[in-house]
Amino acid sequence: MFSFSKFFLASSLEEAYTELLKNKKNIILGGTSYLRMGNTPWNTGIDLSNLNLNYISETEEFINIGAMTTFRQLETNILLKDFFGDIFNVALRDIIGVQFRSNVTVGATVFSKYGFSDLIPVLLSLDAKVKLFNGGILSLEDFLNEQNIRKDILVEILIPKKYCKTSFQCVRKSKTDYSIINLAICNFNNKITIAVGSRPGKAMLAKKTMAILNLSENIEKEIVNAMKHIGDEIPLDSNMRGSKSYRELLLSALLRKGIQEVLN
Numbered sequence: 001m002f003s004f005s006k007f008f009l010a011s012s013l014e015e016a017y018t019e020l021l022k023n024k025k026n027i028i029l030g031g032t033s034y035l036r037m038g039n040t041p042w043n044t045g046i047d048l049s050n051l052n053l054n055y056i057s058e059t060e061e062f063i064n065i066g067a068m069t070t071f072r073q074l075e076t077n078i079l080l081k082d083f084f085g086d087i088f089n090v091a092l093r094d095i096i097g098v099q100f101r102s103n104v105t106v107g108a109t110v111f112s113k114y115g116f117s118d119l120i121p122v123l124l125s126l127d128a129k130v131k132l133f134n135g136g137i138l139s140l141e142d143f144l145n146e147q148n149i150r151k152d153i154l155v156e157i158l159i160p161k162k163y164c165k166t167s168f169q170c171v172r173k174s175k176t177d178y179s180i181i182n183l184a185i186c187n188f189n190n191k192i193t194i195a196v197g198s199r200p201g202k203a204m205l206a207k208k209t210m211a212i213l214n215l216s217e218n219i220e221k222e223i224v225n226a227m228k229h230i231g232d233e234i235p236l237d238s239n240m241r242g243s244k245s246y247r248e249l250l251l252s253a254l255l256r257k258g259i260q261e262v263l264n
């Protein structure tokens with residue numbers, strides 16, 4: 001079990017950030033489900049609960065999701081369903097159980113860039129941006145590609161508002177296990193975006209496969225070609241959940257299923 005010697009209830013983001021910089025063993029607390037898996041003795045635990053970061057709202061251009069929003073909120077939110085269909089619900093509903101999903105937070109998940117994440121590919125396929133307290137707004141794709149770990153606070157996720165057809169595909173050995181591979185697809189006016197996660201590395205966009213489909217006049221006819229291509233484009237590997245060759249087979253099969261879903 002992790003521990004911290006001091007607890008700091010922040011009353012502003014500025015205060016939280018200043019506290020974070022004071023010591024390299026100071027940490028931001030999300031739902032703490034992941035932190036509890038470790039044994040690290042931390043210095044100060046910084047709580048953001050009083051900063052009203054638990055929201056899903058909309059502006060003219062974006063759906064805004066606060067860092068302390070829980071998976072359960074994403075899974076059940078009407079606004080997200082209106083714009084993006086069932087993708088949040090489908091991607092998150094098999095993670096452990098309702099109590100767990102009512103606790104884990106969006107900000108912690110995205111900031112930590114977990115390779116096994118089911119949420120990150122969904123956000124990537126929807127062209128999301130991240131807002132960092134110190135680093136400002138940048139695309140999720142650029143944020144994921146950064147090699148260095150920032151000392152910062154994820155404040156908000158911004159998703160461009162567009163009505164799209166979506167699909168989330170994954171394979172788990174058992175209902176509550178991590179995905180062996182996952183795939184999120186968005187079709188906005190016949191422009192397809194594909195994100196692959198649990199490779200087992202960090203989620204990434206399948207840009208060449210997207211181009212094959214998007215440059216075609218008949219997407220459906222290009223599915224088989226795309227299925228052949230995606231395994232060459234996306235680096236896959238083996239781990240305790242599945243071998244590289246198993247992932248290759250799953251990825252192309254799930255791609256077919258997902259594309260067919262977003263075309264119908």
Ligand SMILES: Cc1cc2nc3c(=O)[nH]c(=O)nc-3n(C[C@H](O)[C@H](O)[C@H](O)COP(=O)(O)OP(=O)(O)OC[C@H]3O[C@@H](n4cnc5c(N)ncnc54)[C@H](O)[C@@H]3O)c2cc1C
Pocket residue numbers: 027028029030031032033034035036037067094095096103104105106107108109111112114116117118119152153154155176177178179
């Ligand atoms: C047993 C278990 C099974 C899981 N299974 C799955 C699964 O199948 N699929 C899946 O997608 N996910 C899974 N997860 C991951 C889970 O969904 C969350 O992504 C994870 O628990 C992090 O959320 P948290 O709120 O618990 O983070 P915490 O444990 O609170 O924090 C994690 C890290 O993020 C940092 N942090 C927290 N908030 C912020 C912020 N706003 N800005 C910057 N840094 C921050 C913390 O300092 C810490 O380093 C699992 C987790 C556990 C513990």
